[in-house]
Amino acid sequence: MRAAVVNGFGGPEQVQVIEVPVPQPAAGQVRIRVAAAGVNPVDGAVRVGVFGGAGQRIGLGWDVAGEIDAVGAEVTGWAVGQQVVGLHYGPVKPLGTHAEYTVLDASAVAVAPARVDAAAAAALPLSGLTAARAVGLLGLAPGSSVLITGAAGVVGGLAVQLAVRAGLVVTALAGESDEEFVRSLGATAFVPRGSAPVEPVDGVVDAAVLGEPALGFVRDGGVYVGLRPHAGPAAERGIRVVEQEVAADGAHLAELVGLVDAGVLTLRVAQTIPLADAAKAHTRLSEPGNRGRLVLTTS
Template identity: 80%
Template sequence: MRAVVIDGFGGPEQVRVVEVPLPEPGAGQVRVRVRAAGVNPVDGAVRAGVFGGGGQRIGLGWDVAGEVDALGAGVGGWAVGQEVIGLQYGPVKPLGTHAEYVVLDASALAPAPAGVDAVAAAALPLSGLTAGRAVRLLGLAPGSSVLVTGAAGVVGGLVVQLAARAGLVVTALAGPQDEELVRSLGATVFVPRGGAPVGPVDGVVDAAVLGAEVLGFVRDGGVYVGLRPHGGPAAERGVTVVEQEVAPDGAHLAELSGLVGEGALTLRVAREIPLADAVEAHVQLAESGTRGRLVLTTG
């Protein structure tokens, strides 16, 4: 089968599509026939060597949408042919989801959202779990105010939607051209990039990784949620600083999938790219201004 790998660190030229053996599911695992897989910024970071792991072949890809192909020992609740989505966590691994087949722990899977195709569904796992956990970590009561930076991005846009659904008053920080978009996602207040909200907010979800620049917008005793482990600012004024790291969570992913199926959560795809053209996906990944997830398809 075909898989996308790197054998060294660097730019998009390091990305290769190679033939590898078909993986076999172990106990508690499921093999998925991949139909589509999101290309995330973390894939570019892995390729660039941010997470290390040099001297070995590394498989790329975290998101997957497809069908159950085979079940490992002891797996119940899933059936061959069932449409699923999932997250394969880990920056350094021999085989990622950018492949024709992938093996995941059964607990990392969720039913695919109803009413959307595999390409759209592939945009949910990593971004959705990141956004959903960020809103939970805010711990704010309905009616509280939250600032979302990078609100027009894939993760930021999902945070806006989930925060608004939780009853929070959302201020979106994004480029001036994105006001209509973020308001359509549920933002009540718009602040153009480089601006500041009027008055302090109860919390911030810093999808744009602005750090100390936006910590000052949080009221004393509020909360700052960062999306990059070890990338948050130092706490001050009683502000709680939380640096979250996403993890596979099939139950949470199933909740998010249900929201998509109900039409309560919108997924955005920028471009569908064949697996064979994975290098092109990495070239576009490095470009600014992409609105929506790039998705590789296996045909």
């Protein structure tokens, strides 16, 4: 089968699509015939060596949407032919989801949303779980104010929708041209990039990874949630600083699928690109203006 990997660190030219053996599911795992797989910023970080792994082949891809085609021992509740989505957690691994087949722990998958196609479904696992965990870690009561930076991005946009659903009063920080869009997601106030909110907010979800400037938007004793481990600002003024890290959680993913099918969450695909052109997807990943997730397809 074909799989996108890197054997050395650097630019998009390091991404190679090679032939590798079809993986076999171990106990507690399922094998998925991949229909679509999201291309995330973390894939670019893996490619340039942020997570290490020099001297070994590293498989790319975290998100997957496809069909179960083999089930390992001790797996219950899953069967060949089911359409699923899942998260293949981990930056340094021999095979990711940018492949024709991938193997995941059964606990990391959920039934695919019925409302959207495979490409859109593949935009949900990593971004959705990240956004949902970030909003949950705010720990704010309904009616509290929250600012979401990078609100027009994939993770930020989902965070806006989830925060609104949680009863929070959302201010969206994004580019000036994105005001109408983020308001359509439910934001009640808008702050152009480079500006500050009129009043301090109870909490911030820093999807744009602004760091210290975003902390400055939070009231004394509020909460700051960062999305990149070990990259958050130092706590000050009694502000609780949380650096969250996503986890593969099929049960939580199933809840997000339910919100997609209920029309609560909107998934965005910027472009679908054939697996054979995975290097081109990495080139596009580094370019500005992507409004939605880049998705590799196998057909």
